[in-house]
Amino acid sequence: MTTPRQRYRRGRLAAAFGGLAAATLAVTLAVPAAAAGSTLQAAAAESGRYFGTAIAASRLNDGTYTTIANREFNMITAENEMKMDAMQPSRGQFNWSSGDRIVNWARQNGKQVRGHALAWHSQQPGWMQNMSGSQLRTAMLDHVTQVASYYRGKIYAWDVVNEAFADGSSGARRDSNLQRTGNDWIEAAFRAARAADPGAKLCYNDYNTDNWQHAKTQAVYNMVKDFKARGVPIDCVGFQAHFNSGNPVPSNYHTTLQNFADLGVDVQITELDIEGSGSSQAQQYQGVVQACLSVARCTGITVWGVRDTDSWRASGTPLLFDGSGNKKAAYTSVLNQLNQGGTPVPNPGNPTPTPTQPGTTPTPTPTQNPGTGGCTATYSEGQKWNDRFNGTVTIRANTAISGWSSTVTVRQPQRIIATWNGSPTWDSSGNVMTMRPSGSGALAAGQTVSFGFTVQHNGNWTWPTLTCSAS
Numbered sequence: 001m002t003t004p005r006q007r008y009r010r011g012r013l014a015a016a017f018g019g020l021a022a023a024t025l026a027v028t029l030a031v032p033a034a035a036a037g038s039t040l041q042a043a044a045a046e047s048g049r050y051f052g053t054a055i056a057a058s059r060l061n062d063g064t065y066t067t068i069a070n071r072e073f074n075m076i077t078a079e080n081e082m083k084m085d086a087m088q089p090s091r092g093q094f095n096w097s098s099g100d101r102i103v104n105w106a107r108q109n110g111k112q113v114r115g116h117a118l119a120w121h122s123q124q125p126g127w128m129q130n131m132s133g134s135q136l137r138t139a140m141l142d143h144v145t146q147v148a149s150y151y152r153g154k155i156y157a158w159d160v161v162n163e164a165f166a167d168g169s170s171g172a173r174r175d176s177n178l179q180r181t182g183n184d185w186i187e188a189a190f191r192a193a194r195a196a197d198p199g200a201k202l203c204y205n206d207y208n209t210d211n212w213q214h215a216k217t218q219a220v221y222n223m224v225k226d227f228k229a230r231g232v233p234i235d236c237v238g239f240q241a242h243f244n245s246g247n248p249v250p251s252n253y254h255t256t257l258q259n260f261a262d263l264g265v266d267v268q269i270t271e272l273d274i275e276g277s278g279s280s281q282a283q284q285y286q287g288v289v290q291a292c293l294s295v296a297r298c299t300g301i302t303v304w305g306v307r308d309t310d311s312w313r314a315s316g317t318p319l320l321f322d323g324s325g326n327k328k329a330a331y332t333s334v335l336n337q338l339n340q341g342g343t344p345v346p347n348p349g350n351p352t353p354t355p356t357q358p359g360t361t362p363t364p365t366p367t368q369n370p371g372t373g374g375c376t377a378t379y380s381e382g383q384k385w386n387d388r389f390n391g392t393v394t395i396r397a398n399t400a401i402s403g404w405s406s407t408v409t410v411r412q413p414q415r416i417i418a419t420w421n422g423s424p425t426w427d428s429s430g431n432v433m434t435m436r437p438s439g440s441g442a443l444a445a446g447q448t449v450s451f452g453f454t455v456q457h458n459g460n461w462t463w464p465t466l467t468c469s470a471s
Helices: 004-013 040-045 063-072 097-108 133-150 185-196 215-230 253-261 278-293 329-339
Strands: 050-055 075-078 112-120 157-162 201-206 236-239 266-274 298-303 375-384 388-397 404-409 415-420 423-426 432-436 448-456 465-470
Touching: 040 050, 040 329, 050 063, 050 097, 050 112, 075 097, 075 298, 097 112, 112 133, 112 185, 112 266, 133 185, 157 185, 185 201, 185 215, 201 215, 201 266, 215 253, 236 253, 253 266, 253 278, 266 278, 278 298, 278 329, 375 465, 388 404, 388 465, 415 423, 415 432
Parallel strands: 050 075, 050 298, 075 112, 112 157, 157 201, 201 236, 236 266, 266 298
Antiparallel strands: 375 388, 388 448, 404 432, 404 465, 415 448, 423 432
C-alpha cells in the first residue's frame, strides 16, 4: 500500500476503463438454505474462502473496532507493523513487538495471518535506503530470511515482494534501489522466503493490475508464467484492488483473475477498498466478490481496514462499516453475494491444518455402506482445518448399474458447505444431502466413481453416514 497522492494519480491514469457490471459473473454453488452465513467470514467459508481485514496495532484497544474485526473476519493483515521499516528499524536490530501483537491477537481469536510485506521499495528503514548494489542485496535477503523465519508456522501467506512494476504503458520493472541490485532480485527474495518458511504461501502483490489489457498486468503475468516454468517458488498473486470513481472495477476483472489462476497460482484480493457510497459503491463491491467467487483459485478477499474512519482513504468512505461501526449498503451486498456461493476452492484454508482441540478428532468405525446390493459407498477422510474437513465418497458398482444415488448425513451442528463432482440436493433440515451423478450414472461391474464435499464441523468432527442406491 502506498500514499493517497500516488493512488489518486493512478486513478486518473485508469479513468478510461469502465466499471464491472455486477450481473455478469453470477456463478452459484448449491447449498442448503440453512447454510447462509450471517457474517462475512461465515458466508465466505461456504465456498472454502476467507474474508479478511487489515488491522492496526494501535486500534486493538478500541472495543468497537475489535468486536467487528473478531466477528466478521478470519484473515488478518498487519497494516504497517510488519513492513521493513517497522520490523528492522536499525540494521540487525529487529522490533517484533507490534507485529507480534497483531499476530498473537489473530491467533488467539482463531484467525489466520497474511504477512505484509517482506521486500518493497517503499517504507524501507533509513539505513537500507542509503545502501546499493551487493550490500543492499545481502541486507534485503537477510531481512526476508530473518522475518520469515521468526514467524515460521504462524503465517498463511507472505507478500514476499510488493509493487515491483512501473505504472504506465512500458510494462517495465520499477526503477528502485532493489531493482538496481539486479533483475533477479524478486526471484532471490522468493527463494529466500521459501527456505525460511516452507509452509507459507508465497505471493507477489501489486496495484493497478486489475485490468487484463494493462501493460503492467501483462508484465506481472509474464513474470509469474516464467517463474512457474522455471520452478521459482511462487504460490499466489495478490491484487490490491484500490478503486474509486476514476479507477472503477474493470469489466474484465474476472478474466484477469482467471488468467493468473490458470498459471497454477492462487489469486487473492489483498487490500480492497472502494471509494463512494450507497448503491453505486455496493454494486462495485458486489462485482469484485462475484469475480472472486467465479474463480476456483481465488482463495479469499481482504478489505483494507475495518471502519471508514480507520481507512488511509477515510475521506472517501471506502469500507464496509461507517465510522460508528454500522453496516453499510456495501456490507449487505457483499454478504448477500457471498451467500449465493461460488466455485468451491479446491483446497481451502490453511495448508498446514491443526484441529481446534488436538486429540478430539474421533476415529469413526463406519466407513462403508453396502447400499442396495447394486452399489457400495465408501467414505475416506480428506484434509482437515480448524473449522472444517473434506470427505470423499467412492461409489462402486457391485453389478452393472444404469444409475446411482448416495445420501450423506451429517450431525448437528455440522453442515456441508461445498461439493464437487455431482449434483446435490438437501432435505428440509439441511443435514441430509443426496448426491446424484451430473451426467450418466451408468457403471460397469467393479467400476467406481467419486464425489467430494467440505463439512463445516462447528466442533463435531464425527464422520458422516452414507447410503448407496443403484438403479
